[in-house]
Amino acid sequence: MYGWRARIGLIVPSSNTTMEPEFWKMAPEGVSIYTARMNLTDVTEEALIKMEVYARDAAKRLADAEVNIIMYGCTSGSLVKGKGYDKQISQELEKHSGIKTITTSTAVLGRV
Template identity: 50%
Template sequence: MTGWRARLGLIVPSSNTAAEIEFDEYAPEGVSIHTARMPLESVTVGALDAMSDRALECAELLAHADVDAIAYVCTTGSLLHGPGFDAELEKELASAADCPAVATALSVDRALEALGVERIAVRTPYIEELNDREREYFEAAGYEVVSIEGRGIEKNVAIGALAPEDAYRQVRGSVAADTHADAVFVSCTNYRTFPAIGPLEDDLGLAVVTSNGATLWDACRAAGVTSEGPGRLFESG
């Protein structure tokens, strides 16, 4: 029976090709994934702002599937306007769907807090303008961003074409010098990362949190289900 333990509703950008793959593969047994999509092709400030206008409609449609929790699966889309916007977004989505809701940016914050992290090295596929917004968000949330580097990719389908090996190489090739970081955060729900988390933690000796990992962990918590997945975050309970 589909979703006999819980049904998770995902609200994703229309061009996201990674989130459903990773959630389907790593969702706990008996947890099913159901998706609604918001229009987005390029990962820019203006496009992300316009995309969010469709979020409540997506939440209302997912409510038809009687989901147990909803996740707004977009990192920059949920941190674009700084801390507070993410919490308000969660509140509005929860009201629209009549179930708990999480948003990726706040899920990452909760994950870092659960791991006791204070200083992070951030790696993204984004353009510089979005990296600047991301730095501002995490610094306003109380973290020290020891470094942030992106790939400069604007088209979301190009981000989705990246493999976990690309995430591994991006992090492994640049984070070794960040000796003051407590953890690495790999941003973007369209960046496939799950297979790279364990090897990166082993090689770097640091916790590695990713957008999809934090969102799945948090959405399962919201639905009352014990989550499973790679890395220290899922080991933390």
């Protein structure tokens, strides 16, 4: 059975084509990846900020799949409003989904 060890919810921009394959490649046996997408075709500051709205809906849908954790997979999108925005996004998505959420920039900064 897929995800017997853990289920990871991954939220990525709709134009991202690398993160899903990378997560599947790195996932150990028994860990499955479930992906939801946020609209993003033109990478602008405004579009990156607007993704937060799409991320809320994506987090709710991933909660339906009973994932154990959610990864907000857009580094630029989690830094666009400056220091601490990564934590703000995590808190917002946790509020909407009820599931622990981290961002790529939080992971890179080692503040998980």
